[in-house]
Amino acid sequence: MKIYIKYMVSLRCKKLVGTELKKLGVVMPKINQGMVEFQEELSAEQEAQFQKRILKLGFEVLDETNSKLLDRISASITDLIYKYPEMSRQEYPNYLIEKLGFDYSEITHLFSEVHGINLPQYIVIQEVERIKEMLLYEDLKVKEIAEILHYRNGAQLTYVFKKITGLTPFYYKKLKKKRLEVLNENKQE
Known part of the structure; x- marks a missing residue:
């Protein structure tokens, strides 16, 4: 079971939510x-108790529709990066609008409310x-990766x-290389 929570955007926020869950006896x-x-x-x-408690802390549980939309946003970003590397960044908003059926400003607003970063930042992190x-x-060389992911050059990617x-x-x-060396050493032992 997954619950999305608006405005839970920092380590302190996560600790507050964790404390409330402990009080409720949640694993x-x-x-x-x-x-x-x-x-x-x-x-x-x-x-119900959880929602009531976190509301007092200034958080808000997302409804099921918006929760599903967030899952779809994340999956769509993953698709963009892994399945459609030929698509340029300028095409991302139109792809998301078509795929999700929502206005881009709605998508980005909801995403930033929940995750505490904007959608373009999230895309860069996923890239x-x-x-x-x-x-x-x-x-692959850095230059080749830069071409695949539409960076101007290897320096920008770096x-x-x-x-x-x-x-x-x-x-x-x-x-x-270090990982491979360790793996080879472990195989020899």
Whole structure:
């Protein structure tokens, strides 16, 4: 069971929500920014109490329709990055409007209320996750990855990657070599 919560955008917010769940005797769920994922279903009474308590803290539980929309937004972003790499960033808003059936401003407003970042920032973070995968598991150069993901050049990709991760793609790629060395050592033992 997943519940999306508006305005739960910081570590302190997550701790407050976790404290309220402990008071209700809920088995510790996975708490992410803007979302709580429960290991087991909440009773109707627990859910009502939870909503009442977090409302007092300034949070708001999203209704089922908007919760499903958030799931669809995330899935659509993943599709854009993994399935449609040929699509340019300028085409993303139109793709999301067509796929989701909502105005782009509605999509971005809901997303930022729940996740505490705007949709373009989220897209960049997801692209960086894809870049990490490509660096670790595919034999591609930074320039090639930049072309696939529509960056102007390798320097722009490196700038964005370092801004998000604190590491350069070159250093991150060195991690791949270290992982392989450790794996080979473990196989020999």
